[in-house]
Amino acid sequence: MNDPRPGIKVSVVTTVYNGERFFDQSPPSILAQSLTDFEWIILDDGSSDATPRLLAELAARDPRVRVLSPGRLGRAQALNRAVGEARGEYIAIQDFDDVSYPERLLQQSRFLEAHPRVGVVGAHYVLIDENRAERYVRQPPTDHAGLRRAMARSIPFAHTMVMFRRAAWLQAGGYPVQDDIEDLALWIGMARGGWELANLPEVLGEHYVYAASYWHRNFSYMKRQRSLARVQVQAIRQLRLPASSYVYPLGRLVYGYLPTGAKRTVRRLLGRSSEQDT
Template sequence: MRTDLANVPVVSVVMTAKDQEPYISAAIESILDQSYTDFELIVIDDGSTDRTGQIIQEIAARDPRVVVSSCPTRGRVPCLNHALSVVRGRYIAIMDADDLSHPERLRLQVEYLEANPDVQVLGSRHADLRQNEFAIPPLVGRAVAMKPVMPRSRLRGFNIRPLPLMHATALMRREALDRIGGYRRAFRHQEDTDLFMRLEEVGEIRNLPEVLYFYRRHENNTGRRHPVAQTASWVLSVILAKRRRRGRDDWADAASTGEIWRKLALHEPALALHAGLLVLFQYMRKKRKHVAQHRWQKLAVGTVGSQMAQSDT
């Protein structure tokens, strides 16, 4: 951890990046353009093979708020936990390297947490961002994720679900993260769901009703590249939260993903069967959703192309 105490920022924004050359500059600039300015931006290049690292260094050279840090272990979870070890702010914001934050995001989130000390995590609603958009777009005609202001997990019945909160929209209290121990490797590609399920157990979680984040959909999104692993981790995080809230160990601090599934099958076969069926159900649901989104994107591109052709005639 850095020991310089002068000008300690209120907010530490955490960004990990791997091969995000087309988008990293716009993502960083959307943080640097925030109306709220008392922050540092911790950026970790997770072994990029393109120009991502060079772009990060160039921006950091001209803006001291950008702090480039090197993670000794590759991977999203180790890099996130490394970032948590070097942050200085009392609030931790998450920012993905291919998305955009609204310029009022940090101001509105900090004001809310300052006024509501019982709230440990604050997210917001978010809108879709097209692959070729690099500035905050208008909301008219755009898909918006209407996250509830008071998100709650659902742990009864078959279709159990985590609380509806998007990781990259979150501003979290650092002391809450320290209390639960950060991210856990057993939940690869869905570490945020496990994190939020544990944070829900130590305090209140809210979403602001404003759209403060823009999520870019493209073929390299984690859910498109690792749909089965992500779905399995998503289900496992909720299943283990159910077990944990019955006062039982969830095994995830020390065991690997495979070991957790084996222990679940041995000690709670009914819960393990529930989890397996839910993985299949959620995977098929996500697959249908991705097909629908792909069709919508093709339609949108075709509509834009048609309009451009008409304007040229």
């Protein structure tokens, strides 16, 4: 793993698999950031469409872009490989089909500079859910205590909206290599290691959920609910959260069978994440 390069504070990290149709999403939003001094590591995770060619063209146009093409690794291993190649002290995750607003990198890097005990910082964001035909602002907790408690109920960060310290990632042992929910498992590891968690109260990007996404083609809804419940139990045990918190992973196993309208109510009430329709 490379040591941070002097002068580079921020490394943006993206993994992409068959992302040809999303080249008008993350690339313009990252390359137009108000913070201009960063590197962007994009790992092509074995794409079979035009993604490799388009990534090569992107790297030729902007020297901040560095493309890795190790073949098919899978999500967690691809993230670890890309972060391991990063030369910055701060790692900003950017999914290829999402959008970051222009001030995102600047605001999050300044926050980490001012709060040396914080290992990971996210933000509020617009969620555009194609599956549920919903668009709203998601406002998860912003303080460490609230985020720690929230890990028993949900994933209190949009993975595509986080910036974390490379040192915190190393201390936690990187992303656990598992089929799903590797991001929540990483945040648990950081919290166990003594790092604080934070979300900025500003809306700094847009996260899209597509019906035809790779995840929705390969993981059933209930399988994800079971995986999330398992990692939530891990959070309760490892972070020594109150025993009453077990009601959340248990409830998640029932949640999948509720009517659509009831699911939305449960998400907003029990998830305790303020959401504003847009």
